[in-house]
Each structure stands twice: as structure tokens, then as C-alpha cells.
Amino acid sequence: MEELLVKYVRNECSPEEEQWVIGWLQNPDNESRLRGLMRKQWSNPSVAGVESPDWQRMWAGIARQTKDLPLEPEPPLYRTVWRQIARIAIWVGCIIIFGLSIRFLREAQLPADVIYQSGADQYMRVELTDHSAVILNKNSKLRVSSDWSGPNRSIWLDGEAVVLVAEQPIGYRLQIHTADHVVTEAQKARIYVNYQHNKVRVVVEQGQANFVIYFSGMLGEMKKYALKPGGMAEYDEKSTQLVRRQVKPQLYTFWARNE
The missing domain is CATH 2.60.120.1440 (Jelly Rolls)
Known part of the structure; x- marks a missing residue:
């Protein structure tokens, strides 16, 4: 992930990679990981002769780019409810099928009455x-x-x-x-x-x-x-x-x- 962020700062990412990085950075759960990389950069200067990304400049650039991105609209409540119902129905169906399979397999192994x-x-x-x-x-x-x-x-x-x-x-x-x-x-x-x-x-x-x-x-x-x-x-x-x-x-x- 660190290498992909470096490519993003250098504008070397393909359109697909760029969209993936922006989506990753928009996830609040990933902010702590990015800040950790920044602290690592500040506390461990780059080895001479090796180019390293400027994490502070990168953070500022990301903030500018993601600020104007349209927020993804939340799905209507009824869609969310129906999705949950569908997931539950699928899980219940899988459990029933699994139980029936075990039963039929067990009965097939039993001797005749x-x-x-x-x-x-x-x-x-x-x-x-x-x-x-x-x-x-x-x-x-x-x-x-x-x-x-x-x-x-x-x-x-x-x-x-x-x-x-x-x-x-x-x-x-x-x-x-x-x-x-x-x-x-x-x-x-x-x-x-x-x-x-x-x-x-x-x-x-x-x-x-x-x-x-x-x-x-x-x-x-x-x-x-x-x-x-x-x-x-x-x-x-x-x-x-x-x-x-x-x-x-x-x-x-x-x-x-x-x-």
C-alpha cells in the first residue's frame, strides 16, 4: 500500500489505481494507518540517495482532492431493510440445506429397517x-x-x-x-x-x-x-x-x- 501511495503523490498512478487510492483514503478507518506512515517518515529520515515521499505534502494534496468529491448518497431505508432480509433469508436457506444434507447423508449410511x-x-x-x-x-x-x-x-x-x-x-x-x-x-x-x-x-x-x-x-x-x-x-x-x-x-x- 505504501508503494501505491508513493506513486499517487508522484502522479504515476493509472486512473484505476488513482480511484482505488482515493477510495481507500476516504475510508475513516484508514486514517490512523496513514498517520502512522507519516509519523514513521518524520521520525526516520530517508537514507541518502533514496528518494522518499513528502507525506505532509501528500496529506495536504489528498485533503484538497477529496474535499470536492461528491459524497455517495445513502440508499433509501427500505432498500437497506430488504437487503438485510435477503441476507438473513440466504443464511437461513443455507443452514436448512446444510442440515438436510447431513440428515440425508446419515440416513443413507444407516442399514435398512x-x-x-x-x-x-x-x-x-x-x-x-x-x-x-x-x-x-x-x-x-x-x-x-x-x-x-x-x-x-x-x-x-x-x-x-x-x-x-x-x-x-x-x-x-x-x-x-x-x-x-x-x-x-x-x-x-x-x-x-x-x-x-x-x-x-x-x-x-x-x-x-x-x-x-x-x-x-x-x-x-x-x-x-x-x-x-x-x-x-x-x-x-x-x-x-x-x-x-x-x-x-x-x-x-x-x-x-x-x-
Whole structure:
């Protein structure tokens, strides 16, 4: 930068260099640096035979040239606001894209979900990695998510089962997906779950659970119903009708007693 200032004082700069120097000197943040160069010049005389710029004369010349330069008009307030909004939107978009990329990359590295299918004349007991267990009735299918690292551990049921939910860490839940928009979640419970012919039936035998319905056409609206021992919830996907009442859980779980 010092060499360019020397060229400017000697009128040896090209038009582009001259405009760059003037712009640099108009920046108040650079004034202290220029004054430092001037103090350096005054305290360290030039070596004999070496031409050095006269910083005091240069400062006076710069003051004369920049005095008459028109000030750059400030942009209207609405432009400044919209520029800030655009910058924020770009940053938010980049963060979202980065997060989605990490998620997709992670999911691509996960193994496939595990599927269990009980036979026409046999029950099946499936042990989960969190020490929970699922007892499948005949002709039932269970899909277990391979990703159990987060707070929501997910399984999908098609048929009839009794789910023994082991005690979960604080903030963690086991989610039992049945219909397209119905999830039963619990932290420690014994639950009867039946999903057949687009109808869901959930009965809590021990502990407590939440029966959650997601409405796809209502801006992601969600309704959650707490179920305690003896509480039953029945939901029809086609009619979207929900029925809740108290029952005897043993009438629904008797078949799984010896499993």
C-alpha cells in the first residue's frame, strides 16, 4: 500500500489505481494507518540517495482532492431493510440445506429397517434394542427403525400386538405408528395395539400413553389424547371418527399372557 501511495503523490498512478487510492483514503478507518506512515517518515529520515515521499505534502494534496468529491448518497431505508432480509433469508436457506444434507447423508449410511412377520398359526416375540418387546399375534407385521439414536424410537405395526415399553430415558419415547396419521407414544407401559382395515384400536393395560392424531390437511394440526390404565381409543381413518372409553384390558391382551 505504501508503494501505491508513493506513486499517487508522484502522479504515476493509472486512473484505476488513482480511484482505488482515493477510495481507500476516504475510508475513516484508514486514517490512523496513514498517520502512522507519516509519523514513521518524520521520525526516520530517508537514507541518502533514496528518494522518499513528502507525506505532509501528500496529506495536504489528498485533503484538497477529496474535499470536492461528491459524497455517495445513502440508499433509501427500505432498500437497506430488504437487503438485510435477503441476507438473513440466504443464511437461513443455507443452514436448512446444510442440515438436510447431513440428515440425508446419515440416513443413507444407516442399514435398512428390520421387518418381522408372524405366521398364520404362530405368535412372535420381538426384542428391541432399548429392552422393550413386541408380541405379535398371528398374521401381523412389525417394522423396526434402524435409527435409534434420537429421542423418538419408532416402530410400525400392521396387525395386532402387545407392546411392552421399557422405561425410556428422560425425554425419550417409543412411538408406535399404525394408521397414516396415528401414533401411540409411551415411556413405560404395556399397551395393546390393533391396526386392521384402516381402523386403529389402542388399550393401555399398564402405565400411560398418548394417542396422537395428525391431520394432514389442516396446517399440520395435531391432537393428543392421554390414556391411562383401562383407557381405550378407537380411530377410523375413513370417517375420521374417534371413540374413547374405559374397558377391561385383559379382554384384549389375554392371548399374549404366555408369550
